[in-house]
Amino acid sequence: MKAVVYEGENRMRVSEQQDPSVAGPEDALLRVTTSAICGSDLHMYEGRTALPPGRVVGHEIMGVIERVGDAVTSIRPGDRVVLPFNIACGFCYNCHRGLTNMCLTMNEQKAHAAYGYAGMGPYGGGQAEYVVVPHADFNCLKLPGTPFDQWEEDFVLLADVFPTGFYGTELAQVQAGRSVGIFGAGPVGLMAAMSALIRGASEVYVVDFVPERLEKVKEIGATPIDARDGDPVEQIFDLRSRISGLRGRLRPGEEKLKGVECVIDAVGYQARDDRDYGRENPTQVLDNVIRLVNPAGHVGIVGVYLAPDPGAKTDEAKRGVFALPMAELFDKAVTVGMGQCPVKLYNEYLRDLIIMGRAKPSRIVSHRIRIDQAPEAYEKFDRRADGYTKVLIQFKDRAARAA
Numbered sequence: 001m002k003a004v005v006y007e008g009e010n011r012m013r014v015s016e017q018q019d020p021s022v023a024g025p026e027d028a029l030l031r032v033t034t035s036a037i038c039g040s041d042l043h044m045y046e047g048r049t050a051l052p053p054g055r056v057v058g059h060e061i062m063g064v065i066e067r068v069g070d071a072v073t074s075i076r077p078g079d080r081v082v083l084p085f086n087i088a089c090g091f092c093y094n095c096h097r098g099l100t101n102m103c104l105t106m107n108e109q110k111a112h113a114a115y116g117y118a119g120m121g122p123y124g125g126g127q128a129e130y131v132v133v134p135h136a137d138f139n140c141l142k143l144p145g146t147p148f149d150q151w152e153e154d155f156v157l158l159a160d161v162f163p164t165g166f167y168g169t170e171l172a173q174v175q176a177g178r179s180v181g182i183f184g185a186g187p188v189g190l191m192a193a194m195s196a197l198i199r200g201a202s203e204v205y206v207v208d209f210v211p212e213r214l215e216k217v218k219e220i221g222a223t224p225i226d227a228r229d230g231d232p233v234e235q236i237f238d239l240r241s242r243i244s245g246l247r248g249r250l251r252p253g254e255e256k257l258k259g260v261e262c263v264i265d266a267v268g269y270q271a272r273d274d275r276d277y278g279r280e281n282p283t284q285v286l287d288n289v290i291r292l293v294n295p296a297g298h299v300g301i302v303g304v305y306l307a308p309d310p311g312a313k314t315d316e317a318k319r320g321v322f323a324l325p326m327a328e329l330f331d332k333a334v335t336v337g338m339g340q341c342p343v344k345l346y347n348e349y350l351r352d353l354i355i356m357g358r359a360k361p362s363r364i365v366s367h368r369i370r371i372d373q374a375p376e377a378y379e380k381f382d383r384r385a386d387g388y389t390k391v392l393i394q395f396k397d398r399a400a401r402a403a
């Protein structure tokens, strides 16, 4: 089969690999129809993780089940499924509580396993024609329809970015009427904005500095904040102060609530500096989040912070150690939640929002490619060039041959 393989810093290659086979009685073999490239893959692409060369990458995967092991009962060959990027056992202490992002048994090194990712266990990636699904009864979400129908591009986003954006709104406690600020208009930030609107937020501001991405913010009905126009936090303070309806309802003291109640970091440790976009500043977004959140507000951090980071500038950053304005955070008495998204907690509900026409996450998809075009797509997505926002690798030839 063809697969995307990490070769080293800034190098992905499409190579011929042996077709994987079902190893255990609880596993299944999936024929991939669509696999997406994620902002998380860029951390590996740029050599900012400990991933050894030679690994097949990709963790946003959907397709059709080709074979199942003897012990698989609820998933059959021919079923159309999408895979949560977390690989989980279903029986450990954390899985029992729905926290499949912290599964204790699938990765010897730590809690949490995933397909084709640094530090997330030995599992093969899904930017490939086939992938093995461990514990298939637990790790597949069943889908209606047929490959490449009107939902294909929506459903593939259930593997990661739609649930992860939604999780950001969950951690930041977004509810009807609440005000929301989001840093990053990549796929995760855009999905957080869409989720916040679905949950009934009254105001949703999304900060970035990539014009095509800010355009998408507007398309989905949120307010874009272009960080190239000056301090994004001040811009949001200023915008809110000029909404006359909001000003007219203030009671004494409420002028201290010039920020927003719910803030989401959808950028992570590779954040750019606000005053110099060529420069990385790993705490830029966290500093801004803490300034923007109102007293007694809520923060959700879904942008990734990871170590070891061989490409970081300082020894501390290589270990993932950063200085934060802790006193301001404490003083404001905000709640902070963070981490990998437990996809399985949300993906059935989000799937049904898609089926019932209440969510159309594929609005963020910018490019559809064949697997041979993946190295070029990585390069362009990494530079956020030519509008590359969300890239889907489609395996249409293989689907046609299988039909």
Ligand SMILES: NC(=O)c1ccc[n+]([C@@H]2O[C@H](COP(=O)([O-])OP(=O)(O)OC[C@H]3O[C@@H](n4cnc5c(N)ncnc54)[C@H](O)[C@@H]3O)[C@@H](O)[C@H]2O)c1
Pocket (backbone or CB within 6 Å): 038, 039, 040, 041, 042, 043, 160, 161, 164, 183, 184, 185, 186, 187, 188, 189, 207, 208, 209, 210, 213, 227, 266, 267, 268, 269, 270, 271, 272, 273, 274, 284, 285, 301, 302, 303, 304, 305, 339, 340, 341, 384
């Ligand atoms: N928690 C999870 O489960 C989970 C899942 C998927 C992705 N992620 C992480 O989410 C983050 C975003 O991923 P993505 O797929 O959206 O891709 P992405 O990396 O393309 O998006 C990041 C966006 O942030 C913008 N940005 C950079 N510096 C900024 C700043 N100072 N202020 C505002 N915006 C800034 C970039 O221009 C870019 O558009 C990554 O760190 C990724 O690893 C986390």
Ligand SMILES: [Zn+2]
Pocket (backbone or CB within 6 Å): 038, 039, 040, 041, 059, 060, 085, 160, 161
């Ligand atoms: Zn992803």
Ligand SMILES: [Zn+2]
Pocket (backbone or CB within 6 Å): 088, 089, 090, 091, 092, 093, 094, 095, 096, 102, 103, 104, 105, 106
């Ligand atoms: Zn588990």
